[in-house]
Amino acid sequence: MKNYILAINPGSTSTKVALYENKTEIVKTTIDHSASQISKYNKIADQYDMRKKEIIKFLDEAKFDINNLTAVVGRGGLLPPVKSGAYKVNKKMVDRLKNNPVVEHASNLGGIIAFDIAENLNIPSYIYDSVAVDELEDVARISGIKGIERKSLSHALNMRAVAIKVSKELNKPYKECNIITAHLGGGITVGIHKKGKLADIVSDDEGPFSPERSGRIPLKSFMELCYKEEKSLVKKKIRGKGGLVSYLNTVDLRDVEAKISNGDKEALVVYEAMAYQISKAIGELSVVNYGDIDRIVITGGIAHSKKFTSLIKERVKFIAPVVIVPGENELESLAYGALRVLLGEEEDREYTE
Numbered sequence: 001m002k003n004y005i006l007a008i009n010p011g012s013t014s015t016k017v018a019l020y021e022n023k024t025e026i027v028k029t030t031i032d033h034s035a036s037q038i039s040k041y042n043k044i045a046d047q048y049d050m051r052k053k054e055i056i057k058f059l060d061e062a063k064f065d066i067n068n069l070t071a072v073v074g075r076g077g078l079l080p081p082v083k084s085g086a087y088k089v090n091k092k093m094v095d096r097l098k099n100n101p102v103v104e105h106a107s108n109l110g111g112i113i114a115f116d117i118a119e120n121l122n123i124p125s126y127i128y129d130s131v132a133v134d135e136l137e138d139v140a141r142i143s144g145i146k147g148i149e150r151k152s153l154s155h156a157l158n159m160r161a162v163a164i165k166v167s168k169e170l171n172k173p174y175k176e177c178n179i180i181t182a183h184l185g186g187g188i189t190v191g192i193h194k195k196g197k198l199a200d201i202v203s204d205d206e207g208p209f210s211p212e213r214s215g216r217i218p219l220k221s222f223m224e225l226c227y228k229e230e231k232s233l234v235k236k237k238i239r240g241k242g243g244l245v246s247y248l249n250t251v252d253l254r255d256v257e258a259k260i261s262n263g264d265k266e267a268l269v270v271y272e273a274m275a276y277q278i279s280k281a282i283g284e285l286s287v288v289n290y291g292d293i294d295r296i297v298i299t300g301g302i303a304h305s306k307k308f309t310s311l312i313k314e315r316v317k318f319i320a321p322v323v324i325v326p327g328e329n330e331l332e333s334l335a336y337g338a339l340r341v342l343l344g345e346e347e348d349r350e351y352t353e
């Protein structure tokens with residue numbers, strides 16, 4: 001039986017979208033949204049109509065009759081904590097994502113657009129391995145200030161997909177593996193999968209800086225900054241204008257590597273510091289399972305750089321063998337997840353919050 005699945009992954013400046021016939025990708029694209037197009041909207045959720053139109057245009061251009069779709073799946077957003085796997089999108093979820101998301105984030109649009117397209121066609125829509133997947137152990141939730149709980153907001157979709165892939169290569173069920181994954185993109189999350197559960201994470205809120213995010217910064221200095229500057233500016237400094245871009249004016253690691261080749265000493269130390277901080281996060285998570293780790297996996301766009309991954313590998317290989325899985329397969333992970341549900345191989349959940 002042919003299942004046609006539309007997978008949607010909204011990012012801050014683009015919407016990645018692909019059409020699958022069962023496991024085969026038929027067509028895929030990245031729709032870029034200019035800064036002027038995006039800046040018209042006060043809230044991320046308000047962009048859904050504009051992005052949906054672009055997706056419909058993409059299907060038209062691919063000469064695909066939308067009425068043939070079997071399901072739509074979107075990258076899941078900033079909901080209250082959810083389990084891993086598939087959730088059917090319902091009105092309650094859409095309302096939460098539109099009107100009261102835990103945090104404003106482009107992925108909130110995934111569920112909203114998927115629902116909107118699917119409802120008109122009377123077919124199901126899903127989110128899969130949302131950024132809000134929360135499998136933290138209780139001990140990992142304590143922050144150090146009563147009333148502030150550590151949150152599990154992460155690149156769960158790609159991290160779980162690569163951890164499952166590596167477990168297959170080990171010929172061991174994911175549920176029996178202990179794997180640390182470092183997703184290195186514009187944002188960074190390092191996570192530990194302990195016997196098939198994302199038991200703890202170190203994200204670019206609390207750990208290493210990333211191309212566009214500050215990561216953990218000294219608390220007292222940060223507190224002073226908060227008193228000195230407006231909230232929106234501080235927010236931009238930690239997400240969007242933090243990390244590599246704050247030091248070197250680029251979010252592109254390839255630019256940084258070019259600067260280093262041209263003898264730029266500051267670029268070199270910042271580059272090494274990013275690898276150093278990522279390695280520290282991996283070390284930190286290795287103790288979650290008392291050092292018993294099957295593999296460390298480095299993934300995301302940055303994992304294309306052998307020069308960069310080597311810096312990390314040298315520091316962490318004493319913990320476990322290091323595997324490099326460059327890039328991310330988020331669209332494929334979304335589509336395959338939805339397909340497993342359609343084929344009855346996996347159950348979807350009902351969102352009730």
Ligand SMILES: Nc1ncnc2c1ncn2[C@@H]1O[C@H](COP(=O)(O)OP(=O)(O)O)[C@@H](O)[C@H]1O
Nearest residue numbers: 185186187211251252253254300301302304305
């Ligand atoms: N071949 C490469 N060598 C070094 N860095 C790369 C390469 N390809 C992509 N990157 C870097 O990966 C980062 C983006 O990763 P990506 O996973 O695409 O992030 P996102 O999906 O968050 O935009 C950028 O810093 C980019 O420069």
Ligand SMILES: CCCC(=O)OP(=O)(O)O
Nearest residue numbers: 105131153154155186187
């Ligand atoms: C909110 C955690 C996931 C995340 O930061 O995703 P992006 O890097 O895609 O913004």
